[in-house]
Amino acid sequence: MKNILLLSTLLALTSAFCFAQGSIPYGNNKDAGKFYDIRGFKMYCEIYGQGQPLLIIHGNGGSIENFKKNIPYFAGKYKVIIADSRAQGRSADPGDSLTYEMMADDLSALLDQLRIDSADVIGWSDGGIDGLLLAMRHPEKVKKLAVTGANLWPDTNAVYQEVWDMVRPYYAGLKKKTSLTAQEKGSYKLLRLLCDQPNIPLDDLHTIHCPTLVIGGDHDVIKPEHTMQIAHHIPRSYLWILPNSGHSTPVVYSDLFNKTVDDFFIMPFREIKGEGRFN
Numbered sequence: 118m119k120n121i122l123l124l125s126t127l128l129a130l131t132s133a134f135c136f137a138q139g140s141i142p143y144g145n146n147k148d149a150g151k152f153y154d155i156r157g158f159k160m161y162c163e164i165y166g167q168g169q170p171l172l173i174i175h176g177n178g179g180s181i182e183n184f185k186k187n188i189p190y191f192a193g194k195y196k197v198i199i200a201d202s203r204a205q206g207r208s209a210d211p212g213d214s215l216t217y218e219m220m221a222d223d224l225s226a227l228l229d230q231l232r233i234d235s236a237d238v239i240g241w242s243d244g245g246i247d248g249l250l251l252a253m254r255h256p257e258k259v260k261k262l263a264v265t266g267a268n269l270w271p272d273t274n275a276v277y278q279e280v281w282d283m284v285r286p287y288y289a290g291l292k293k294k295t296s297l298t299a300q301e302k303g304s305y306k307l308l309r310l311l312c313d314q315p316n317i318p319l320d321d322l323h324t325i326h327c328p329t330l331v332i333g334g335d336h337d338v339i340k341p342e343h344t345m346q347i348a349h350h351i352p353r354s355y356l357w358i359l360p361n362s363g364h365s366t367p368v369v370y371s372d373l374f375n376k377t378v379d380d381f382f383i384m385p386f387r388e389i390k391g392e393g394r395f396n
Contacts, residue, residue: 141189144182144206152207155226156219161207162200162227166192169260170233171382172224173199176242176266177311180206183241186371194379198236200227202247204306215306217243217315221250225258235260237382241367242266242338246315249347252325261386262325263378265332265366267347268339269317275343288312322350328386329354330378334362353386 149163163181171191175183180201191197201208202220224247228236237260240248245267252259268275288308291301329351333344335358348356357377359366367374389396 143185143188144180144201153227153230155203155223155230157212158203158208158210160200160203160223160227162198164231165197165199166195168195169382170228170231170236171195171197172228172236172238173197174224174238174240174244174247175199175202175205176244178205178307179242179244184367187239187367187375190371190375191379195237198227198231198233200224202244204303213306215310217246217250217310218254220247221254224251225255228258234258237261238263239367239378240264240267242364243310246317249317249322249325250315252327252329253321256324256326259327261328261330261382263330263332263381264347265374266334266337266339266364267331268343269315269319269322269347271312271314271316275339277338277340280338284308285312319346319350322347323352325351326353328381330357330381331355332357332359332366332374332378334359334364334366336361336363337366338364353388355381 143163146163149165150161151163152159152161161181165188173184173187173191175181181199184199188197188199203223204210204215228234235258238248238251240246240263242265245264248259248262248264249267252262273281288305288311291297291305291308294301297305329348331344331348331351331354333339333341335341337344341358344358345356348354359370359373362370
């Protein structure tokens with residue numbers, strides 16, 4: 118049980134550091150939340166604010182509440198759409214299959230149900246992977262994209278060895294068991310996603326044509342050089358590496374993160390080349 122609790126903590130991506138803003142119960146708000154029939158399961162989603170639609174996507178094992186430090190800021194300017202991803206939070210899914218491609222298609226279907234043609238998108242960690250795939254598989258749905266802590270491969274080319282060594286034993290242990298509890302089945306599905314996926318070729322990023330802000334911490338779970346590779350393979354991208362930062366950029370640096378991402382959404386994308394590189 119202790120191992121399962123520790124694993125849940127790891128998968129929640131430091132959600133313990135997400136402090137409530139005011140008295141709004143983000144992730145369990147009956148006034149803002151609703152279940153939607155999405156591709157064979159009921160997806161729980163909350164909506165806040167008015168304006169240009171903004172889709173926010175959480176990471177592996179996370180939920181809506183991970184963005185308690187971000188929703189209030191963006192809800193003052195945007196129509197914030199934030200859901201619990203398939204098999205996470207309140208979006209129960211008893212099936213065995215789970216891929217990033219499935220979740221990207223889920224988000225596209227959610228926007229269809231909400232009658233939203235396109236949205237700005239923020240994705241953190243696995244949510245960043247979902248955001249990249251949403252922009253590749255459903256390009257018409259993404260106006261601008263900001264991703265932080267995303268990776269393209271599930272190996273030490275992208276992730277530090279020490280992180281790999283922390284997570285893989287739990288996956289191997291559950292994989293060997295002949296019988297799993299319901300809780301273990303859920304953990305195994307998320308671990309399998311984390312350890313075996315994604316598998317996105319760098320060249321596939323060339324198909325992302327929306328302006329993209331690629332973010333990472335200089336001491337992130339994801340290697341900065343991998344984050345740089347992602348940025349350099351997206352045609353219209355900016356790169357932002359936060360100093361003195363780990364994986365939780367939207368939480369630990371929430372004020373700076375909110376303002377910088379908001380500025381990126383508001384300002385026209387600027388091509389910088391030639392003499393412009395000296396400015």
